[in-house]
Amino acid sequence: TFDGNWKIDRNDNYEKFMEQMGINMVKRKLAAHDNLKITIQQTGDKFHVKESSSFRTLEIDFTLGVTFEYSLADGTELSGSWNMEGDMLKGIFNRKDNGKQLTTTRIVQGDELIQSYNYEGVDAKRIFKRG
Numbered sequence: 223t224f225d226g227n228w229k230i231d232r233n234d235n236y237e238k239f240m241e242q243m244g245i246n247m248v249k250r251k252l253a254a255h256d257n258l259k260i261t262i263q264q265t266g267d268k269f270h271v272k273e274s275s276s277f278r279t280l281e282i283d284f285t286l287g288v289t290f291e292y293s294l295a296d297g298t299e300l301s302g303s304w305n306m307e308g309d310m311l312k313g314i315f316n317r318k319d320n321g322k323q324l325t326t327t328r329i330v331q332g333d334e335l336i337q338s339y340n341y342e343g344v345d346a347k348r349i350f351k352r353g
């Protein structure tokens with residue numbers, strides 16, 4: 223289950239990923255230490271996610287398979303959806319500014335939530351611990 227409070231523990235290749243996304247160096251440095259916390263509550267195929275970081279606090283509701291809009295902290299707008307594939311959440315989103323695809327997955331492994339990202343050939347991970 224994805225339910226619970228998750229705190230960022232470490233990143234893998236996240237700066238390269240943000241660079242591929244076109245995010246400038248100053249913002250990348252800040253974002254690499256954004257102190258991200260997410261709280262996930264799943265009810266059937268509906269999810270409620272609270273996100274808080276040094277940039278902002280917001281709450282997101284989505285239903286598996288249903289397209290919704292999501293803005294990144296830098297204002298980049300995405301549109302897409304999450305689906306469940308076995309134990310994995312798989313998200314396919316498109317940037318509204320250039321139409322390019324960003325894919326992301328979430329999986330719980332042991333006591334960690336691992337979120338992976340791919341954009342234009344660059345992969346990254348952010349790894350969260352319960353907290």
Ligand code: MYR
Pocket residue numbers: 239240243245271273282292294300313315324326339
């Ligand atoms: C959620 O489930 O938390 C809300 C929807 C998330 C949509 C996709 C997230 C992609 C985040 C990419 C971060 C990139 C920073 C350059």
